Amino acid sequence: MIPIKIDSAWKGTSDCRNCGIRDMVLFADLNEQDFGEIQGETALGVFTLRKGMVKLVRATADGRERIVRVLRPGDVIGLEALATARYDSEAIPLVEAQVCRIPLAVLHHLSANSPRLHKRLMQKWQQALKDADDWLADLNFGSARQRVAALALKMRDPDQPGITSFFARDDMGAMLDIKLETVSREISALVRDGALKPCDKQGRRYEITNEALLMR
Amino acid sequence: MIPIKIDSAWKGTSDCRNCGIRDMVLFADLNEQDFGEIQGETALGVFTLRKGMVKLVRATADGRERIVRVLRPGDVIGLEALATARYDSEAIPLVEAQVCRIPLAVLHHLSANSPRLHKRLMQKWQQALKDADDWLADLNFGSARQRVAALALKMRDPDQPGITSFFARDDMGAMLDIKLETVSREISALVRDGALKPCDKQGRRYEITNEALLMR
DNA sequence: CGAGCGCTTGACCGGCGTCAACACCCGTGG
């Protein structure tokens, strides 16, 4: 299930040609002829995240919520539906998000007929797998301090590398497998040590004031 | 780098047709004509694991070893080379292992020309990604006891579901992100509680005597 | 038979979970 609110003002195919992040997305290599193949459909689809952040959630054996990854603009949601026509995990927006929907049938057709998209698809699979492994190796390893610091580095804004985005403390806990109180404590400690500085009063945006301190 | 010793007695293409695990592997859907396309090459390749177990390892930020996944017969090694012509992590056999090597150029050619292989490839990507997410959600969550129990369940022998395989204690620690002494303690506790029974004296094979106890 | 390696077990201690109180932000309604 992908309960993302789709920006309904943005539909049809014409905008794809002028998409602001077209160089990051699945359709980056499509030419005018390929665009002709795209038709609106309502079935299962694959999504490209345009804006915002989305958490991939699955239930653990003991019923708690486990966040396996966070997707950011340019990432693909629901790629697995291409292979199995089912989604493996739940995708929930962490902030207001916008996605492009690509109908499954269209993608199947293009993947067989467009070598460019075929290659792009491979890259997206590879990126998703690498992200998953990175997430495990970087964020779920070591002390609580190391995990929070690693998350701060991973969630840097691509446009403003000095700024990083955090989330609700219990979401951060589900990402790092630590309790929300510990998350809060470690953030406070990093602020005290001069590694971070809060940008707002909700604890969502921080300035990275000492990058070296975060890296160890 | 994939330092797997390849069973040199097994080479050429003729054996593929009679491979005992052909229904599990990448080439399961190739027909006689497709086999004609395969030639021996020496370049980068993708591997299908025939026998044994392989750990996927990457270095963490602080230099320690982190095992991101364990591959078992039928799994594919080095799929990422298809997209980037590089390997993302190191693959090291945990026990004596046998692999099929599939040259990259061959796979690229077939992936474009053989719809059957193309579909099979998608499934392998999807399986790898699901395995990665499962590994994170099942094995790196909860108490040390829960992690060891989850590993025992995941490492059951497909042919003998009552038997499970363990590894060197420090490898298990690198999989579960706990120390080897804790691994040892928890295994002992599970044996004491009647959930497991050792099959050998090296601590590698155990009989599952109480499955329900392991599941919670 | 002895050396060496890996597994186990024990004692101790620190980090993190638990429970609880408190502070702060924000929306609601008087």
Next chain:
DNA sequence: CCACGGGTGTTGACGCCGGTCAAGCGCTCG
């Protein structure tokens, strides 16, 4: 405009799980 209440983030006290260090045991192999 302020009073109130709920939700979320922070901070404190305390106890336990798991990390650390060390000793002991049982294999395996020379």
